[in-house]
Amino acid sequence: MKKSSPLVLTLVVAGVLSGYAQERADLFEKNRFFEAELSLAKIPGTYMIIDIGERTVSLKARGQVLRKWTIARTRSWGKSVPLKVFKMEKKSALSQPERPNITPGKEDQKTTDKEKKDSSDLGVLELKDMPVHFSLHFGQNVHISVKPRTKRFWPTLLNVGKTISWHTILPLKTLWFALRKKSFTEIELVMPSEKDAQAIYWSFLDGHSTLIFQPSR
Numbered sequence: 700m701k702k703s704s705p706l707v708l709t710l711v712v713a714g715v716l717s718g719y720a721q722e723r724a725d726l727f728e729k730n731r732f733f734e735a736e737l738s739l740a741k742i743p744g745t746y747m748i749i750d751i752g753e754r755t756v757s758l759k760a761r762g763q764v765l766r767k768w769t770i771a772r773t774r775s776w777g778k779s780v781p782l783k784v785f786k787m788e789k790k791s792a793l794s795q796p797e798r799p800n801i802t803p804g805k806e807d808q809k810t811t812d813k814e815k816k817d818s819s820d821l822g823v824l825e826l827k828d829m830p831v832h833f834s835l836h837f838g839q840n841v842h843i844s845v846k847p848r849t850k851r852f853w854p855t856l857l858n859v860g861k862t863i864s865w866h867t868i869l870p871l872k873t874l875w876f877a878l879r880k881k882s883f884t885e886i887e888l889v890m891p892s893e894k895d896a897q898a899i900y901w902s903f904l905d906g907h908s909t910l911i912f913q914p915s916r
Contacts, residue, residue, distance in 0.1 A: 792833035840883035
């Protein structure tokens with residue numbers, strides 16, 4: 700019976716220790732994420748969780764999930780996002796939706812049953828007008844772009860344009876920030892459908908507290 704060589708035993712032990720160390724690092728990282736979310740759950744109001752590892756976007760309040768969307772695919776460029784609470788500063792899109800101006804008063808104006816129904820369905824009616832391609836800006840040069848999987852011609856064409864931009868504009872942007880001794884982060888979320896992308900746009904509010912969890916592996 701052949702004996703195991705010292706080299707083989709050393710490699711096995713090193714592999715076990717390495718795996719154990721990585722597992723501890725992952726657990727520590729996850730605990731930090733839970734602690735950060737706990738600080739948000741204690742505050743009244745809703746907040747957003749973008750979990751790159753689990754590929755989910757969640758609208759939550761007091762730790763309870765109100766809405767959750769699955770991310771079909773994701774990729775990132777630049778520096779990893781620090782595990783901290785960000786404020787969503789603004790949304791940008793090629794075509795920004797505009798809410799109609801509603802003048803209060805006019806008590807003599809009667810409202811029909813159909814108008815009441817249309818008013819109650821305002822959220823649904825506005826949802827379809829939300830853009831399917833947009834970016835979320837969080838300050839500190841952290842940006843998240845959102846696009847859907849789609850078969851429609853114009854959204855597909857725009858997806859192609861964004862892919863080309865990813866491989867051309869971002870390298871130039873990296874060089875520009877490097878010359879200025881600054882860093883930036885660009886994360887792309889590809890949603891399963893246009894409705895998913897629109898719902899995320901609708902759910903994100905200016906100033907929304909957001910936790911972006913980007914695991915190290």
